[in-house]
Amino acid sequence: MIFYRFKSTFYENPLRGAETTLSARKPGNTNPIRTLFAVFVLLCLQASVLPVHACENSECQEQKNTFRIGYVEGSLLLQELLPLLDRAYRQIGITPVFQPHPANRSLKSADHGLLDAEAGRSSALPEEYTHLVRVDVPLHHFRGYAYTNRADITAFDPEELHRYRVGQVRGILWTDKLLKELETLEVSSSPELVRILGKNWVDIIFMAEKTMKMLEQEQALESINIKKLNPPAKEQSVYHYIHKKHEDLVPELEKALAEILQTRE
Known part of the structure; x- marks a missing residue:
């Protein structure tokens, strides 16, 4: 569960002094005309303060x-x-x-x-x-595939996943749904997922085909001997x-x- 902490901000009322002066008057000495005038002035002051917060410049x-x-x-x-x-x-x-x-x-x-x-x-x-x-x-x-570096695993079969150690990126919806009944090793990013496969911490990982291709271009993955398992585990837009x-x-x-x-x- 994720918790968000919000910082409270308190703004001092610039009209506090006027409010205090009006409320300090004794009821018996109150002049109705003077009171109405004071309220009018107060409203004018509020109107003059509010535009300060409006967007008046390009920034x-x-x-x-x-x-x-x-x-x-x-x-x-x-x-x-x-x-x-x-x-x-x-x-x-x-x-x-x-x-x-x-x-x-x-x-x-x-x-x-x-x-x-x-x-x-x-x-x-x-x-x-x-x-x-x-x-x-x-x-x-989008096409999502299972990948492995084990020679004895030759195809993707969801019914056989329970036999293997499986890795996934935390919070990816399609893998969460696919692997919800399994215990998996979760990491925070696709490059980290490839690393744990290379270290043999897991047997199978799941990733978007395009993401794997981009990783292959950016990193030297030949030593890991990663292969794609057919059929696709997921296809969607x-x-x-x-x-x-x-x-x-x-x-x-x-x-x-x-x-x-x-x-x-």
């Missing part, structure tokens, strides 16, 4: 229009999708800021409104995330999700993403 407006978008730290697939989302948001006049978090924390923070959006998740989002709205343009068609307080942006985002993806084809 304030930029902060107001900044979207905080979470994504799974260490996910090379999602990192590849960030430029696409960045372009789409800027096209509709919003500056996105991308923040990496552990998978569970990122999703829950977006659902609770602590983040404005979640970069990418599967179409089968659990029902518990009731505050997230899907932007209905698939960003990527990846979508962008935003908090429902911003759902009025969905049509604009869908249009922008569709246009950008069409030009890529």
Whole structure:
């Protein structure tokens, strides 16, 4: 369970002195006209104080229009999708800021409104995330596979998984669902998952095919002798999700993403 601690901030009322002066008067000496005038002055003072907090410069407006978008730290697939989302948001006049978090924390923070959006998740989002709205343009068609470095394991069979030591990235929804009945070794990122396989701490790991290909390009994995097991463990599309307080942006985002993806084809 994740706990969020909020720091309370107390603001001193700049009109406290005026309020004290009015309340200190004795009822018998109160002049109705003077009281009405004092109330009028008080309201005018409040009106003059409030605009101080309004956005009056470009820097304030930029902060107001900044979207905080979470994504799974260490996910090379999602990192590849960030430029696409960045372009789409800027096209509709919003500056996105991308923040990496552990998978569970990122999703829950977006659902609770602590983040404005979640970069990418599967179409089968659990029902518990009731505050997230899907932007209905698939960003990527996803294939997830089991991988191993053991010569005697030649195919993926979910019925045989209980015989092996299995590793997964913590908080990845499709592997959580697939492996919910098993004891697994959980790590925080895909590169770490490959490392524990190389150290023979586990027999099988699960990962998006594209993420594994990117890891193979960036790191020397030949010594681990990783092989992909068929058939795929999971096939699905990846979508962008935003908090429902911003759902009025969905049509604009869908249009922008569709246009950008069409030009890529």
